[in-house]
Amino acid sequence: MNLMLNILLNVIIAFLIGTILIGLQRKIMARIQGRPGPPIIQHLLHTLKFFIKESAFPKTAAMPFYVAITAMLFVIWVAAVIDGPVTEGSLLLIFAIYTIQKIGEHNAGSSSGSPYGKMSCVRAVYSAAAEVPLFAVLIIIYLKAGTMNISSIINYQSIHGPLLFTIPLAAIMFFVLILSKSQYSPFAITKGKDIVSGYETEHFGLLRGYLMISESIAWYMLLWVFLTVFIGPLSLPAYLIGMVVLSTIVAFINAVTPILNPNHSVMMQVSLAFIGIAGSIVLLMI
Amino acid sequence: MDKLKIISWVLFIVSVGSILYALIFNPASWIVYAIALVAIPVSVLSFGFIGMAKGNKEEEEGKRREPFIGY
Amino acid sequence: MVVSILGSQIIGIIPLGDIVFYMTSFNLFMFAAALAFTFIIAISKTETQVEAEFGSLGDREIKVAKKEFKFRRFLAIICGLATAGAMVTGDIFDFTLFVCLIGIVNIGIVGAVKQIDVLDSAFQYGLIAMIASTPLFVGASLILAATGTISILAINSLTYTTPMMLFGSILLFLGVAGETGVAPFFATKAEMFRTPGSPFLLIIHLSSLLVIVRVIEILLIINKPF
Numbered sequence: 183m184n185l186m187l188n189i190l191l192n193v194i195i196a197f198l199i200g201t202i203l204i205g206l207q208r209k210i211m212a213r214i215q216g217r218p219g220p221p222i223i224q225h226l227l228h229t230l231k232f233f234i235k236e237s238a239f240p241k242t243a244a245m246p247f248y249v250a251i252t253a254m255l256f257v258i259w260v261a262a263v264i265d266g267p268v269t270e271g272s273l274l275l276i277f278a279i280y281t282i283q284k285i286g287e288h289n290a291g292s293s294s295g296s297p298y299g300k301m302s303c304v305r306a307v308y309s310a311a312a313e314v315p316l317f318a319v320l321i322i323i324y325l326k327a328g329t330m331n332i333s334s335i336i337n338y339q340s341i342h343g344p345l346l347f348t349i350p351l352a353a354i355m356f357f358v359l360i361l362s363k364s365q366y367s368p369f370a371i372t373k374g375k376d377i378v379s380g381y382e383t384e385h386f387g388l389l390r391g392y393l394m395i396s397e398s399i400a401w402y403m404l405l406w407v408f409l410t411v412f413i414g415p416l417s418l419p420a421y422l423i424g425m426v427v428l429s430t431i432v433a434f435i436n437a438v439t440p441i442l443n444p445n446h447s448v449m450m451q452v453s454l455a456f457i458g459i460a461g462s463i464v465l466l467m468i
Numbered sequence: 469m470d471k472l473k474i475i476s477w478v479l480f481i482v483s484v485g486s487i488l489y490a491l492i493f494n495p496a497s498w499i500v501y502a503i504a505l506v507a508i509p510v511s512v513l514s515f516g517f518i519g520m521a522k523g524n525k526e527e528e529e530g531k532r533r534e535p536f537i538g539y
Numbered sequence: 540m541v542v543s544i545l546g547s548q549i550i551g552i553i554p555l556g557d558i559v560f561y562m563t564s565f566n567l568f569m570f571a572a573a574l575a576f577t578f579i580i581a582i583s584k585t586e587t588q589v590e591a592e593f594g595s596l597g598d599r600e601i602k603v604a605k606k607e608f609k610f611r612r613f614l615a616i617i618c619g620l621a622t623a624g625a626m627v628t629g630d631i632f633d634f635t636l637f638v639c640l641i642g643i644v645n646i647g648i649v650g651a652v653k654q655i656d657v658l659d660s661a662f663q664y665g666l667i668a669m670i671a672s673t674p675l676f677v678g679a680s681l682i683l684a685a686t687g688t689i690s691i692l693a694i695n696s697l698t699y700t701t702p703m704m705l706f707g708s709i710l711l712f713l714g715v716a717g718e719t720g721v722a723p724f725f726a727t728k729a730e731m732f733r734t735p736g737s738p739f740l741l742i743i744h745l746s747s748l749l750v751i752v753r754v755i756e757i758l759l760i761i762n763k764p765f
């Protein structure tokens with residue numbers, strides 16, 4: 183198949199499925215909380231609606247940085263789609279993209295000059311402490327599979343069985359990472375409603391729709407990486423089922439937990455990381 | 469048309485053109501990656517700038533620096 | 540001839556005499572990202588931070604003055620270029636030099652502001668960065684002593700890992716952790732980000748995170764558990 187067509191189709195699929203999964207998550211959260219909740223395509227409708235609204239650009243914003251940072255967020259998740267489903271390249275690159283996403287959050291917040299964005303910017307620096315489980319997961323996968331290449335990891339799993347069963351604590355740590363990137367999660371301190379919308383507060387109209395597209399692709403890619411690296415070679419229907427199951431579990435957790443304050447959120451993630459690292463080292467030695 | 473509209477139309481045509489070029493002519497893979505990384509976001513962004521709604525002219529002065537009139 | 544690093548193919552090698560730059564898709568992406576962000580910083584203006592005033596209903600605006608802007612932009616571009624260099628370098632000592640430079644320039648970027656709490660935080664971060672430069676360079680020299688080379692490509696073709704290499708890598712990681720402000724040292728750096736000048740803060744944060752991801756790659760290359 184033509185490479186460009188492959189990339190385009192994967193980006194569009196990532197966007198559409200990511201959007202529906204985010205909508206599904208909101209629906210499940212609402213039903214758990216005893217309310218009907220928005221329709222599942224609500225996130226998609228919001229994204230499309232924002233493209234035809236009037237956008238306001240704050241007078242105090244750092245132009246063109248304010249617009250360029252939203253474009254960079256989209257660029258890195260397109261790069262993740264290219265590195266993941268299209269070429270199955272390096273896993274380290276996916277993690278580098280995850281860290282650059284934090285940068286995007288940090289600077290989308292501070293670029294507008296609003297005090298809410300500034301608070302989100304500082305909180306994004308705190309949430310970078312959640313990188314500790316990220317590196318531990320990388321190192322443990324490398325120790326187990328001997329490679330950082332996604333297609334080699336898939337081959338390893340087709341021979342030795344899913345990594346989910348052999349390094350379960352690394353899978354749990356990666357799941358905590360996914361949880362921290364989801365909407366309304368206990369660790370979502372950069373988007374908490376106590377700072378209005380965090381880094382998205384001052385990105386109106388078109389730029390908000392643009393950020394939502396990046397969010398959808400990011401959600402799809404994180405779930406795709408989890409399923410590929412920890413469960414192994416799957417067909418497309420199996421991917422969809424796996425993603426729905428993961429989104430449901432995340433929705434259950436998000437519906438029953440409040441958003442933690444920044445220090446608690448960081449300490450919780452770092453503690454889970456230490457338990458995971460210590461446990462994995464013990465398991466590897468046995 | 470004002471500057472923003474012109475720049476967005478130019479960017480939109482260039483980015484969609486490069487995507488079509490990569491689709492039809494199938495160049496070397498690194499060129500395709502570079503085009504995909506730059507052109508897909510720029511095309512969506514410029515499409516958004518073209519399609520975004522504009523406010524009324526009369527209301528614009530009121531939106532610029534709204535005086536605080538108390539609660 | 541080395542053809543694969545951690546499972547990815549090497550796309551190219553740029554030999555600049557003794558210092559060799561190598562590119563896999565991972566390094567190339569981070570290099571391009573660092574350069575793209577540096578370009579965006581070079582062409583951007585800064586934002587005006589808006590805060591509430593005490594005692595009245597007005598707004599207080601905090602801007603970056605022109606001279607300060609030019610100075611901080613220069614340092615931010617240097618930091619961006621140093622980050623880009625650290626992403627592709629194939630030489631451990633070159634990498635530690637870039638990390639040290641990033642640490643110094645990070646302090647400089649916020650050293651020009653006039654807010655006391657930001658300056659306090661920069662001072663504390665500077666202390667930790669200076670303390671951390673010791674394990675940084677000691678780690679690199681221990682790795683040199685244990686393997687006989689500082690070239691990452693040459694270390695990649697070694698098939699063993701001695702305990703001294705492991706110890707050197709731990710020290711190197713400690714040094715990078717202190718210089719870039721990963722947990723638990725991030726707590727000092729967080730307050731530095733409250734100042735205006737968003738593009739310049741980006742490069743402080745970006746340099747730290749990209750350097751940490753790169754040092755993980757280097758550590759995985761040096762320490763082969765099989």
